[in-house]
Amino acid sequence: MRDSVASLLHVEGLTVRYGAGPVVHGVSFSMAPETVGALLGANGAGKSSTLRAIAGLEPAQGSVRFQGEDISSLSAAERFRAGIVYVPEGRAIVADLSVSENLTLGGYFFDSATRDRRRRMVLDFFPEIANRLHSPAGLLSGGEQQMLAIGRGLMSAPKLILLDEPSLGLAPLLVARVYERLALIRKEQGLAALLVEQSFHAAAKLASRAWVMRHGHVVGELDAQALGSREGRQRAIDAYLGARQEDAALAV
Numbered sequence: 200m201r202d203s204v205a206s207l208l209h210v211e212g213l214t215v216r217y218g219a220g221p222v223v224h225g226v227s228f229s230m231a232p233e234t235v236g237a238l239l240g241a242n243g244a245g246k247s248s249t250l251r252a253i254a255g256l257e258p259a260q261g262s263v264r265f266q267g268e269d270i271s272s273l274s275a276a277e278r279f280r281a282g283i284v285y286v287p288e289g290r291a292i293v294a295d296l297s298v299s300e301n302l303t304l305g306g307y308f309f310d311s312a313t314r315d316r317r318r319r320m321v322l323d324f325f326p327e328i329a330n331r332l333h334s335p336a337g338l339l340s341g342g343e344q345q346m347l348a349i350g351r352g353l354m355s356a357p358k359l360i361l362l363d364e365p366s367l368g369l370a371p372l373l374v375a376r377v378y379e380r381l382a383l384i385r386k387e388q389g390l391a392a393l394l395v396e397q398s399f400h401a402a403a404k405l406a407s408r409a410w411v412m413r414h415g416h417v418v419g420e421l422d423a424q425a426l427g428s429r430e431g432r433q434r435a436i437d438a439y440l441g442a443r444q445e446d447a448a449l450a451v
Contacts, residue, residue: 207232207391208253208359212261215248215415223248224415225261230359230408235385235392237406239399239435245415246395247288250361253393254278254285265359282358288367288395290348294337298328301336301347305354314354321350324380342373346380353384362394366401378404399435403427411438 206229215223223245230236238246252259255275262271270278275285292301302321306314322329325346331339336347345365352360365381366374382405384390396402402409403426411419419438425431 209264214260215252215257222415226417228410233389233391235406237402237409238395238412239409240412244412246412247363250363250395254361284352284355284357285361286348286352288363290344292336292344292347297333298336299332301351302354305351317354321353324384325350342369345377359391364395366398374401381405399432411435
């Protein structure tokens, strides 16, 4: 495990409970600044619960450190102010508001000049929505709505963006386009991202490290080389299925 002081994000022993039992069991991992990590696994693996707990949206035990500071006791709003932005599954844009108004919501605490500058930056990354600024967000296509949701998150100038199933419901061509833009944003903005994905192929396009989850446990860890290899893909599948877990748990 990397030193938590040198990490942008350090999660230790994270446990999330719903009702009688835990759905996330003592998850631990670290991310360096300006990197992309992924939580991989099937439905019900605990990926989204882990992401929401990091964002402060789920009560959790264990510790979350961000930029060397313990933020475990901070509210979701305080974590947002610290630079952690969560983009939920299903986008959760405000359908009745315009594209421009949705972007304004993302940077509401900035002065107008800063908001305008951030908006121009977002629209440079996502030109598909640049000509739809005054259209109701609910009329956008699924891919455009995903771009708007990510753009709204970028409006607050985050240091870490948490993306819950960004490829969900999108055609393969749109998935490739969204991930292409995310790669460009990471490069140009120095932004770190942690994404939840069921799709190994989608995650491998962007992530430099991934953690495979099953039944609330981290059962495997893959570095960039493993993410790009057939063997790494097979080990991830084995971890998904619970097979050969002693082989799937990669110490990289």
